[in-house]
Each structure stands twice: as structure tokens, then as C-alpha cells.
Amino acid sequence: MSDPLLALAGLHVRFPTRRGDVRAVDGIDLTLHAGETVGLVGESGCGKSAAVRAILRLHPERTTRYAGAIRFDGANLLDADEAGIRRIRGQEIAMIFQDPMTSLNPVMTIGDQIGEGLAAHEKLSRADRRKRVLELLTLVGIPSPQTRVDAFPHQFSGGMRQRVVIAIALACNPRVVLADEITTALDVTLQAQILELLRALSARLGMATLMISHDLGVVAGMTSRVYVMYGGRIVETAATDELFEHPAMPYTWGLLRSAPNLEKPDALRLTPIPGLPPDLLAPPAGCRFAARCPFARPICTAREPGLAAPAGRPPAHLARCWGTQDVADGGWLIGHDWQSAAAEEAAP
Amino acid sequence: MTPMPPTAHEKILEVSDVSVTFGRVVAVDGVSLEIHRGEIVGLVGESGSGKSTLGRAILQIVRPARGSIRFGGTELVGIDPEALRRHRRDLQMIFQDPRGSLDPRMRVAAILAEPMVIHGTHDRAARRARVAEVLDIVGLRADVLDRFPHQLSGGQAQRVAIGRALVLDPVLLVADEPISSLDVSIQAQVINLLSDLRAELGIALLFIAHDLAVVRHIADRVAVMYLGGIVELADKRRLFEHPLHPYTRSLQSAVPVPDPKRERTRTRIILEGEIPTPDNPPPGCALSTRCPLRASLGGPDRCTAERPPLRQVHPGHAVACHFAEAADGPAPHR
Structure with missing residues (x-):
């Protein structure tokens, strides 16, 4: 390019x-x-x-x-x-x-x-x-x-x-x-x-x-391309189709699951993101989203992940999440179906 | 067979042929709408479009020039202020800007207790207990009680405003754009809270919004307003799967969908121009100047000669369009 x-x-x-x-x-x-x-x-x-x-x-x-x-x-x-x-x-x-x-x-x-x-x-x-x-x-x-x-x-x-x-x-x-x-x-x-x-x-x-x-x-x-920003950082970027079809970062999942969609079943309960964004006077040491992330593990609050291609995704797709990176102590979200989780929570 | 409980399908609000005018401007023009107990x-x-003015007219914040608003059997139009005050307990409102609607000099505890003080409904101990209950219902922790509104986030402030509306156990809440000043992730919290209130407390809700996608998640029935009048009123499913009024169809097609592939293939019905000003509405149908259906039918004179009444075209589905049947087809966003 x-x-x-x-x-x-x-x-x-x-x-x-x-x-x-x-x-x-x-x-x-x-x-x-x-x-x-x-x-x-x-x-x-x-x-x-x-x-x-x-x-x-x-x-x-x-x-x-x-x-x-x-x-x-x-x-x-x-x-x-x-x-x-x-x-x-x-x-x-x-x-x-x-x-x-x-x-x-x-x-x-x-x-x-x-x-x-x-x-x-x-x-x-x-x-x-x-x-x-x-x-x-x-x-x-x-x-x-x-x-x-x-x-x-x-x-x-x-x-x-x-x-x-x-x-x-x-x-x-x-x-x-x-x-x-x-x-x-x-x-x-x-x-x-x-x-x-x-x-x-x-x-x-x-x-x-x-x-x-x-x-x-x-x-x-x-x-045609999107950057997702959270707490002063880029937390995910990819081609638009790729980002909406295979979002990798739980914050992006949260945005997609909390937004009403005219084409999704109307019985689906919206899933809010709990908590509040970080204080930018003193941002947390690890991942900035960790405090609100339902999938966070100890590594998330200890060290901030870099922007890297999630396992199995094209190199132009980058996400700042230990869960989707194939590294030691990481990778627990590889293959996680973010949409099916939404369906489970929607059930009464 | 168990008999229906006496409260089910009971009409709690009947708005009949209400008009609200501001000088020459007719903001609401002959609107009729019913709300049943526990309905959204x-x-x-x-x-x-006049949607907020209609909401305010229901609470008698603005006085209708014409028509009738019956709440729980009592006529509210022209009611004396003392009697209205008694009814306000059962009829509460939530506003768009949560911070602007909370007194900045009052702590949350006092804000939540104020309606009980004004109406003299609870003694001091009972007030404290009720504040704690309401706090729990709206999902706030007790540590917010000592805070001032500026110390709350937007979502927390809207929960406090909802809590204040709930404190006297209302029958009907009128919520005017309660989420449009909030971020997406917080909007979902408030939508879920409002649907829980109906499920758990049986409160009826008039949810006023500009966003069709939001309404679809919360409402049982939907009324669409254009230039002071209701143009379509239907059960939610019916309205979204089978919209008949050209304005509803264009509104639906204009809502962006968070799906790039669908966005590329969807056809939008773009309305030309803008909504006319209500001090000089077009004759006949209010949409006639911009209507894509009228254009496709070769501009029939009936649209400008005769104002279409809101007529039932299907059980639970009413449309104000002379040619609604010609628009029949699947929803435009599919």
C-alpha cells in the first residue's frame, strides 16, 4: 500500500x-x-x-x-x-x-x-x-x-x-x-x-x-476501515466488514451488543456495559477496559496488552486484548462466540 | 377458567382529539391515543413532530386548546390545580437531560424524598425506608445518597430521576427521550431498567423517542407522529414487519444498521426536503409535499384536498393515509 x-x-x-x-x-x-x-x-x-x-x-x-x-x-x-x-x-x-x-x-x-x-x-x-x-x-x-x-x-x-x-x-x-x-x-x-x-x-x-x-x-x-478508541487508546482496528463480523476485543463486543439493531430479533435484551470508563488523570496500569470486562483475568490488570493480530485473524486486524492473543497466560477468548453469549443472557 | 384480573386491559389513559396550539402554531393536531395498565x-x-408537546399535555404542563385527556376516569383538561396535584402522584415524567432536571443544590437523598414531602404521604421514617427501596429498584448503591447531581455520571443521574418519578408509586410514567443524552452502553442500562419496572411493578410507560430502533426494544405498541398528528399506530411487531404509512417506511429505512454488508444492500427511501413548519402546514395530508408514495402514484389530488383520518386497516393497526393499501409489502429494511 x-x-x-x-x-x-x-x-x-x-x-x-x-x-x-x-x-x-x-x-x-x-x-x-x-x-x-x-x-x-x-x-x-x-x-x-x-x-x-x-x-x-x-x-x-x-x-x-x-x-x-x-x-x-x-x-x-x-x-x-x-x-x-x-x-x-x-x-x-x-x-x-x-x-x-x-x-x-x-x-x-x-x-x-x-x-x-x-x-x-x-x-x-x-x-x-x-x-x-x-x-x-x-x-x-x-x-x-x-x-x-x-x-x-x-x-x-x-x-x-x-x-x-x-x-x-x-x-x-x-x-x-x-x-x-x-x-x-x-x-x-x-x-x-x-x-x-x-x-x-x-x-x-x-x-x-x-x-x-x-x-x-x-x-x-x-x-472501509474502523478504529475503536477506549480510555485514550486505540483498542481495536480492522477493515469495517472484518470488525463487525469478527470483533475481537470485549469492549467492541460490548458496543455491538448494547446498540439496538432494527434487524436483530426484538426480544433480544440489550446487554449494557457495566461500570464507567477509566479516569484519564490516572489510567489503570493494565488493560484500560479490564475493570468493566466480564472476561478479565489477573494478567489483564497486571500488564497492558499491545495491539496485535488476534489469533486466526488477518494481520491488518489488531486488538488490544490478552484473551485473543496466542501468548503465555493469554488466549482464553480465542474462538469465543461473542454473539451466542448475548443469546444466553437474553434468555429469561 | 380463571377470570381475567379486573385490571388487565383497563384503559388508564384516554387521549381524545387533543390539539395544542402556541399562537398560530398547531403543535399537536387532533391526536387520540389510549394506554392500558402496564402497557408500554x-x-x-x-x-x-409534536411528540414532546403531547407528552407535556398529558401531564398538563401545557394546556390543550381542545380535546379530552382522561386519566383513571378523571378528566384532566381544565381540572383545577389542587385536584391536578393529587393526580400527579399517579402520573410522573422523566426528562431528556437528567442533570438539568435535578436540583443541583440538593443531595440525592433529598431529591428522592421530595415528592413524598410535597404530597405529605410518608412520615420521616417511612420516607427513609421508601428512598432505600427505590434506590434498590433503580440499581443504585446507598453511597450516592449523599452526593450532589454534579457528582453523578449521566447514567446514575438518569437513575435518580427515574427513582424520583417512582417514589410515589405512579400508574403511568411519561418518559421524554430518557436515553438520548446517554452513551450507547449506558442507554442499554436505562432501557433494561424501564422494561423491568413494567415487568415488576406493572407501571405503564409512554416512551417518547426519535429513535425507532430503541422503541422496538421496549414498546408493546408504537405510535408514529409527523407534523402534529399520529400517522400510524400499531402493535410493535406489526409496525416493524408491516409498516404501511410512507413516513414510517422511510423512517425505518433511514435508521442505520450496525452491519456493513446490510448497509451496502439496503434500499433507503429518502424523503426530499424537510418537515414543514407547523405554523404553515400543507393542506390535506401533512406528508403530501414530500411523500414518495404519492409521487409514485402520479400525485393524486386527494392527498392535498382531504386530510386522511387515522383509520383501522387491520386489527390493532391504524394508518392515516388514503393509499396505505398501495404501500403494502414487506418492511423496507428487509
């Missing part, structure tokens, strides 16, 4: 507090190749948004410590100066934010907001810029762009605002789009529209997309 |  377009290598994001550093992202590796759509899933507080915001250095510089590397086009974005990172933002790597209400400026017309990035990054005449803005509004499916371009955000509905936010992100033809929970604030029929739009745009414009979501259904339909 | 009814719809 060719070199990745974007690579996080041993990335740490820490927020110092009086009680010590919050290790929001604690040494993660992640790659994104040209043109692919990759998912990053996990629950609130697992570090997925902190990691993605770090890529564009959107955290306040004074209160954030970074370590590791974010490689884009051969350069380490963590070493870039302010001017350097501004050249990247919007032009090379763009971000689509979650809440279309708060990510738009209420006192600027949407045309001006879409044109803002173009004005900063590309030398275009005023007329050419307006032409490009109208193209973008058409591209994201806003009806009658000629009249809508001079409207303000409050004159748009939620779904239309999210289309505007997408148009802003795409204004300078970025090579990478970071999409942070972009449909979470939308109703399900609007979500279907926006995901359909994003799918069509990715195919047409060929940008690479890193899609952050807590919704396994969204990730299943949109991505 | 799911009320599904998107933002602006």
Missing part, C-alpha cells in the same frame, strides 16, 4: 490540571490514505474528538501538551509554526463540526462564511469567489443558491445549515476532511440525506475522510 |  496521506504516530494529547495531566489521547497510531473513509468510534470521553482536533491543533495552545507526530505530506504538523498550520487548515485538511447551529457565525451571510476560507487561501477576484460559492451551494444540494447565498444562518433549517457547514469545509478542495459527529444533532431522515451527500461527494471529489462517530450504524455504512 | 407505548417522531 502507498504511504498514508495522514498518519498519527504515538500521538499524545494532555491537558494539565492542578491534579495532574488529563491524558485524553495516550499514544495512538492512526493512518488515513488518499480517498478512503475511515471511522473512529468510541463513547464520550474516550479521546476521539481530542485526537481529531489535535490534527489541526485546535486545542488552546497554552493549556494543551502534545507529543508524538502528526505526519501530513511528509511534515510533522506538531512542529509547524502558526503560519504553517494556518496554511493547512481549511485548504489541505478541513473539519466539519457536529453542531451546525454553533459552528456558523450568526451575523455573517452564509455566502460570506463559505467565501471566508477562499479569501484566506486562494487568490480569486470577488466575482470568481462568488461564482465558486454558488457552485459549492449547488454541490451540497441547497435549492435556489442565487437567493440563498445572501441569507443568514437563522433563515436556514437544521439540515440546510449542516449542508452549509459541509460547503465551508469543501470550499478549498481539501485532501482530508475530518467529520466530527456530523449527524448526531440531526433527525434520522436528515441524517440519511447528509450521509448520502457525503458519500456522493467523497466518490466525486476523492477526498479522504476521517469520520468520528459513536453510532456503529453510521460507521458500518460509511467506512 | 412508544411515541416516535422527529423534531417538530
